[in-house]
Amino acid sequence: MPASWTFAVARDDLGETTLIEGETPALADGEALLRVDRVGLTANNVTYAVLGESMRYWQFFPPGAFGLGPGWGLPPLWGFAEVAASTVPGVAVGLRVYGYFPSAGHLVVRPDRVDASGFRDASAHRADLPSPYNVYRATTGDPAYRPDAEDLLVLFRPLFFTSFMLADQVIDEDYYGARALVLSSASSKTAYAAAFELHGRGPRLVGLTSRGNVEFTRSLGCYDDVVAYDEIGDLDEVPTAYLDLSGAPATRAALRRRLGDLLVRDVAVGLTNQIPNMDAAGEFFFAPVRMRKRREEWGRDELDRRFAEAWQRFADVVGGWLDVRVGTGPDALRQAWLEVLRGHTPPRVGQVVQL
Missing domain, CATH: 3.40.50.720 (NAD(P)-binding Rossmann-like Domain)
Incomplete structure (x- = not known):
């Protein structure tokens, strides 16, 4: 099995970190392996960790599944990944998806509701967690996606x-x-x-x-x-x-x-x-909660359309407000985490890490 890595923080001291190496797990039927590729670090990610217990953010990526004890947590990150292996029809190797990832080199998901827009992770431990965080959008079926604006999506979506x-x-x-x-x-x-x-x-x-x-x-x-x-x-x-x-x-x-x-x-x-x-x-x-209300009232396609329309208006101007800083590798992820945690990132800087 290929080697992978995991970055974690102590739940009771977010400035205490660890970076471990391991192997990616073998897949069972109905699973796919995502290789985490490009993620962003903002104050939003710190909020997930601060509210990790009360809002159940730590539960999305249980530390035991990544070889860590319960005192550690994997800060959730938004970004892009590629399907590295799959046992699921319709989820092809090489498919690029946007979604919610652990601070690790990989994520095993159980794709469900697979269609042109992507899929949901139906893993048992995520079943009662807020559903928007379980959606993985295929770049080929995402009306908000533009290849030249991936970093803006990573940081802002x-x-x-x-x-x-x-x-x-x-x-x-x-x-x-x-x-x-x-x-x-x-x-x-x-x-x-x-x-x-x-x-x-x-x-x-x-x-x-x-x-x-x-x-x-x-x-x-x-x-x-x-x-x-x-x-x-x-x-x-x-x-x-x-x-x-x-x-x-x-x-x-x-x-x-x-x-x-x-x-x-x-x-x-x-x-x-x-x-x-x-x-x-x-x-x-x-x-x-607000999204669920609007999906019921407007339907998923209309909500996606309105969001994409608003996003394109914003993306057309926000690039001029931001200097994207790109780091490479797990060590850069740790450095970016500590900088954002300590409030040292200037408001004009956006932290992106290529993994």
Whole structure:
């Protein structure tokens, strides 16, 4: 069997890492082996690890299947892989797919619902986990795919999907009756992708960010105003909805002091600063729940069409906002993980690793 590798982090200390070598497992009937090829590292991946227990992200890729003990976790990564071996009709060797992968050189899947768009992993341990994470999209049947924009898909697709679904909910609920929408962690990819979708369609958009990221965030042009966190006391006192992508308790407290009852909605979207603060928010936005609602209402094909349309608009401009930094190999993956974990990646940089 060919050699492979696995990168893992300690669940109780995400800065403690290990990189082990092993062999790829032999396939049983009904299985396929994916060789993980190209992945991205963003704050979103850190969020998966921070919420690994509470949101069951660690369960997608059990460490025991990769030769590791239960104290370790494999941070989930989005990216591309190729089918290296298959016992499943319709899943051909060489097929390139986009999806949710472990921080390892391989993944064994049990393809189900195979069609031109790809397949789902029907492995038993993933059966009761959120279904959008189990989908593997074939590049040959993906309306959002462009060969020349793979790195943008690697870095942005899951984030943009959250942004797209968040904007859809905000618009659908008539902007919560607010005259201003405030987004924290405004320099983050998920925040500014949501702002891109919302800009010019409703209330005034205000981005909150650290003072060092104010200039970059303003340069994007998708916020009506950008305010440093220590300037929250200067926000206009108007009915305001807060979309919290930072999870910082101090930011929420400052907004409540400034706005009081004018804070008409408080929605936790993500945790870029690793402080679990969902309970303090009025509600929690989970993109797969919104996706399920729209799939039931619109159908899968229409949801795919609308997403692809929005993605192409975004992809046409976001390349000018980003410098893609490409590393090679497992050691580069570890280095990128630690850099993102420590918050050392500038907002203009996107970390991609070729494995």
